[in-house]
Amino acid sequence: MIEARKFKPSNIIVHVLLIILVLINLFPLYWMITFSLKTNDEILGYSYKNEAGERILVPPNHVGLPNHWEWSNYEEAMNTGNMGQYFVNSLAISVSVILITVIASFMATYALTRLVWKGRKVMNKFFMLGLTIPIHAAIVPVFTILSKLKLLNTYAALIFPYAAFALSMGILISVGFMGDIPYDLDEAAFLDGCGVWKIFIRVIAPLMMPAVATVGIYTFLQCWNELLFATIFVSSGKYRTLPVGVQQLFGQYTTRWGPIGAALTIATLPTIIVYIFLSKRIQDSFIAGAVKG
């Protein structure tokens, strides 16, 4: 009955409206990629004198494809702008955070759902406090702690705070997934003589692989895009992450649009390419994160 609606003519209007929205959605990205490949003259417009000595004005090319594909913008963003290094930093930090978050939240979830003790409900609620706490709230104390431990300007300065702030969502998602694993499996393994650690590592962890993807995707996007901690806890270029690198590139190239566009594109395209291949999975992670919260 619902299927039959597909062929109503009124749907054409809906499609037209939706396609307009799609264009609005994609246009800024198209524009970003095209201006990343243009020369400054093409972006800003310029004038020149022809043979007769008349001044000819060339208007800026706002929405068209580049007349001349200026790939050197990318070279400049990578070399002078150091985007390659920042990319590697962001990747190293994100991967470490995912590892820590997954391990810590799986272990905690196991204790919260499979082990029997008083107060586990309260403990679960306690962890869920992290879902509403804004990341800024901890900034001064974490800064002082990191500076006392001499950890400012290291990967660790970002890895541990990010993991801490990703933990609540990690536990929330894991509780859902672990609840779906039948308790019979634990009992069978127990009767075979396994202790809790063996059960956790041999039985539960392998069955939690779908949760690794969900927690991992959620955590990855948080770290990859985070700005505030990354600005404050890391000031040396050696450990700088992509968002901060882009921010700082704007200070260097206020009037040169091409390399700026290239840097924006370098920081954006990898996530979009991954999204094209994993769109359903990524969307499901966000739904799992919100619906259970």
Added chain:
Amino acid sequence: MKRTFTYKLNIVLFLLPALILFVGILIAPIIMSAYYSFHEFNLVANTDMEYKGLENYRILFSSMLTNPNTGKLYANSMYLGDALGHSLVLAALSTFIQLPLALIIALKLSKGIRGERAYLSIFFMPVLISTVIIGRLWMNIYDPGQAGLLNAGLRALGIDKWLFPAITNSIKSSKLPFTGQWTGFRETALIAAFIPILWQYVGYHMLLMYAGIKGVPADLLEAAQLDGCTEGQVNRFIIIPYIKPILKVCVIFAVTGSLKSFDLIYALMKDTSRAELPSTLMYKLLFLHQRYGLGSAIAVVLIVLCFLFAVLISFAFRDKGAKVA
């Protein structure tokens, strides 16, 4: 009986990594923030903590902030009241413009439009892009010079000829004429900030609502259609009440997200004071003016407000007696 499942040491060991991270980096710092907020001190100059009681909160809420060394007002009139006002405006715009828009599209998409998943995937995509990148991209779109996309579009359509003078006339905060400096005036900066937020997050809310609508039991919808309900009636009396828990999550996300918002404004504007938010004000106080006590007090205000709004919104969405469905 099954001693291994109740053995205390195992429980502690399993919880330990999570507890260390969570307490060490989240809970303890928040308690420290609250403690700092009753003091004034300077981390850079390494001064002693000076107890101030509630003085920091009184200063934040009562007046423009002044520099204690010179006794003069800070440049660009820093006042928490304004910043909170701005984030409430953003919260209202998000709740009353962004969410209804997301709901309308989600309702349409979820009823078997051809290519619904493709539409949904495209609308959701900006969520994955870093807010800094989006802020910077829109900064270029709003650029008041030759290259700015928005002004070029308005000029091409001839809209600038009447729109810009109209905006100039309505601007009270400055005598400069408006020639397309969207982030340069108090009156336009907040709207200029809302547009990229709408662009980025409408797809997120749409996705959640879409998933919720897909979870409405098919027999419920069929029964309603057999009873002769129109599409509008089905939406209003069955689907919307059914997905109320998801709508609640969306409203909480929109409101607390506006309160916490930092990246976008910080990336979008060279001078954030035109659309100052609590978090950008906090950032300035901490890292420009070394007012650590005042900055911590803003952090505490933010935590309290986030919790308060989450509770209030949950209360507003509570089940009032019998459910319609």
